Amino acid sequence: MHDSLTIGELSARSGVAPSALRYYERLGLVRADRTGGNQRRYARSELRRVAFIRIAQQVGVSLDEIRAALESLPASRTPTAADWARLSASWRGRLDERIRLLTKLRDDLTGCIGCGCLSLQRCTLYNPKDSLAAEGAGARLMQPRPAEDGVTPS
Template sequence: MSWQAEEITIGELAERSGVPASALRFYERQGLINSRRTSGNQRRYHRTTLRKVAFIRASQSVGIPLSVIGEVLGFLPADVAPTREFWLRASECWSTELNDRIARLERMRDLFTECIGCGCLSFEQCRLVNPRDVLGAEGAGPHRLR
């Protein structure tokens, strides 16, 4: 049976997680992960930080902002790894937001496809460039250049 240390260095965390040390320091400054300092002022991370970093990266990959990820991670005690149940609860919390984002992207895609089909790119009439003729309500002139 191999012995594994409870703590790892920032270099080990970076190597094992695939996340650059600079990003790990940023995560720490944002309160997403935490470390303790040795007498020589070196960072030491609890092994559970590997799972937290994986959670952060997976959440970022679907577009969840770091501020929201931090709020969710705030429910975990400092040296406790996210569990499957934790991931499922977070996923449930974010499902509505992700579904809304998907719907917005689909609407944007459809507008863009419609715009390409039209070919006008009229600043006065185009629903993509000037939705609901918002600029027309501001009167004549180059509103986008001001």
């Protein structure tokens, strides 16, 4: 039929709201040609780009980092399967790390908080470094405090 998609079609097929697609375009994550009347027309390959963006978000990557990753794709040709595989592989380590941290947290939760001691220093539970907290939270301008004194409640 048509080899390009309107914003509504891309939205329906990707499950991403039109407003989000426009937002992605402003950030340089996707691109669209324009009709004579200034409407967006997306190449079908943008569908895969959008899919990649949403998956990367699930992995916990910020839009800015996703943009940087997408910039490493070849600009001259449509990305191949191998190109996408390479990019996906780069999130893989991150995902592994997140899983590792969460698993550790779970084990500590069982062994340490489970016992009620909540001794956050001995248990590595409450370790400010290598934390996985605060994904997509707010302003974090203060430098992270070192918890200099250690925590041993009650």
